[in-house]
Amino acid sequence: MTSEAAGAGEAGTNNSGMTPLSLSPELLEAVHRVAGTEHLLVAMDFDGTMAPLVDHAADSRALPRSATAFASLAELPQTTTALISGRALASLRAVALPPENTLLIGSHGAEVWMGPGSSQLVLDDAQRVMLASVREVLEEIAGEAPGTLLEDKPAGVVLHTRLAADDVAEDAVAAARAVLQDRPGVFLKTGNRVLETSVVHASKGEGVAFLRQATGATAMVFAGDDTTDEDALGRLVPGDLGVKVGLDFTQAQFRVESPVHICELLEALLRERKRALRS
Ligand SMILES: [Mg+2]
Structure with a gap:
């Protein structure tokens, strides 16, 4: 017996007898519980959650099983799907190809799409001037740090360091922080091999709170x-379900290892939601 087969045997198999089930019984129980709510909001991060992390942001795609389950959830009554991403909305749309009625929060909450007719983010004059200045600073730093690259967003500029050597990446981020962290009106976020700058104060927490309120x-x-x-x-409250993907620190109730497990999570959620809506 290979170690893989042994692992699958320990974790059990689903009805097809083919796919190993790896979600813990506690997580499956939490899925069952949340699926029974009156109006369910399924909000997912995209990169590293629905889609495996890739070196080139434009190549990112949701795992097919996650995309399929998410699209099926989007079609259910009393069920709203949303993507909450650090990506600019246009970039999120291009890689996520979201179902038509899926709500979108981009740029870590600075951009919101709630359906046709949604208003676009508009920067004021001061924000535009600040954004140009931030870009100048980052251009100079990136120009001296091989492997780093900049990405423009409607409200900010991102310094990507994924392809740079570790020491180069660290130095570039430190240099950018040193110049920008005390500038009024500039907001910084450190992510997985990225430094995000924004001239709009926003967070995924505000995105979550907004979606909860807007969807009821x-x-x-x-x-x-x-x-x-x-x-x-x-920003989750009792009765919600929060899941962390990966091994880093988290305040989430549950943790899974990789986007593959998010396929299982979304499939379990779809199954349980359909069951709850029937009863
Ligand atoms: Mg992510």
């Missing part, structure tokens, strides 16, 4: 993998 959800599910997702996990 009676309970929500949120899963995320990065430090910025902790803002969202911190």
Whole structure:
């Protein structure tokens, strides 16, 4: 027996007898409980949660099983789906190809799409000037740090260091922080090999609170993998379900290892939600 087969045997198999089940009984019980709520909001981070992390942001795609389960959830009554991402909305749409009625929060909460006719983010003059100045600072730093690159967003500039050597990445982020961290009107976030700058104060926590209020959800599910997702996990309330992807510190009630487990989570949620809506 291979170690893989042994692992699958320990974890059990589903009805098909093919796929190992790896979600803990406690997590499955929590899925069952949240699926019974009146109006369910399923809000997911994208990169590193629905989609495995990749070196080139444009190549990111949801795992097919997650995409399928999420799309099926989006079609259920009294069930709202949302993506809450650090990506700019346009970038999120391009990689996530979200179901038509899925609500979108981009730029860590600075951009919101609640359906056709949603208003776009507009910066005021001071914010535009500040954004240009932040870009100048980061251009200079990135120019001297091989492997780093900049990404423009509607409200900020991101310094990506994933492809840089570790020491180069650390120095670049430290240099950017030193110049920008005390600037009024500039907000910094450190993520997984990125430094995010924004001239709009926003967080995924505000995104979660906004979605809860706007949808009238009676309970929500949120899963995320990065430090910025902790803002969202911190805004969950009893009756919600929060899941951390990966091994870093978290305040989430539950933890899974990788986006593959999010496939299982979404499939379990779909199954339980359908069951709850029938009864
Ligand atoms: Mg993520």
